[in-house]
Amino acid sequence: MIRIDDYAYTNALKHIHPAEKVGFALSFLFFTIITKNLMIAALTFVVMSFTIVIAAKIPVSHYIKLLLLPAIFLFTSIIAIIVTITPLNEVHVEPLWSTNILSWQLYISLASVKKVSHLGATVLASVSCLYFLILTTSLNQLMWVLRKIKLPVLFIELVGLTYRFIFVLINKMQ
Numbered sequence: 001m002i003r004i005d006d007y008a009y010t011n012a013l014k015h016i017h018p019a020e021k022v023g024f025a026l027s028f029l030f031f032t033i034i035t036k037n038l039m040i041a042a043l044t045f046v047v048m049s050f051t052i053v054i055a056a057k058i059p060v061s062h063y064i065k066l067l068l069l070p071a072i073f074l075f076t077s078i079i080a081i082i083v084t085i086t087p088l089n090e091v092h093v094e095p096l097w098s099t100n101i102l103s104w105q106l107y108i109s110l111a112s113v114k115k116v117s118h119l120g121a122t123v124l125a126s127v128s129c130l131y132f133l134i135l136t137t138s139l140n141q142l143m144w145v146l147r148k149i150k151l152p153v154l155f156i157e158l159v160g161l162t163y164r165f166i167f168v169l170i171n172k173m174q
Contacts, residue, residue, distance in 0.1 A: 002167065003062065008138040012057040018141035019148065022133065029129040032122060041121035048128035056136050063131070070127045074120055082108055082116045139163050 008014075013021065025048070032044045052058050088105050095107035133142070139160065146156045 002170065004066075004134055005139075005167075007056075007058055007062075007135045011136050013051075013055055013136045014138075016136070018137050018145050021137050022142070022145045025129045025133045029126055032125045032129070036118060036122065038118055038121050041118075041125040044125035045121070045128045048125070048132045052128070052132055052135055056132075058135050063135075066131055067124075067127065070123065074123050078116050078120060081119065082112045084109065084112060 028044045028048060032041050049063070052063055053060050083106055085104055085106050088100060088103050093107075093109045093111065095109055096113065098105055098107035100106075137145075143156055143160055146159065147153075
């Protein structure tokens with residue numbers, strides 16, 4: 001976590017105006033979420049990852065380690081979404097895979113595979129957008145942007161306090 005903060009202050013894009021970085025990341029993020037298109041999500045992930053690794057000069061190994069944490073949550077969610085459990089006689093779709101356990105049937109359908117692929121691509125693209133913000137923009141710059149877009153002061157202060165207390169908790173844990 002402390003390494004993330006170091007990258008925010010020492011990356012190669014630190015001289016870029018914070019509003020431009022926020023606008024860049026949020027435009028890709030909102031476009032990806034609104035379109036719900038697999039190709040747009042893949043393009044967003046590639047562009048953001050390329051920008052993080054090549055333009056901001058964040059080490060690839062550290063970026064991959066950062067992606068592993070949300071990937072674990074994504075994987076567990078994918079398992080819950082892709083596998084459908086129904087009573088044995090109530091399957092109304094042609095399953096790609098199925099098995100029976102007592103009076104229940106577990107199956108994977110083409111619709112659930114499509115849903116999971118769209119969800120996974122959108123999540124990874126969204127995470128890469130947020131990592132771009134976190135790794136290239138310091139907290140002070142982010143709070144300045146939040147003030148400029150006229151978010152409530154209470155919200156901005158809560159963001160700052162939460163971020164600072166993360167480091168306090170890490171120090172206490174160590």
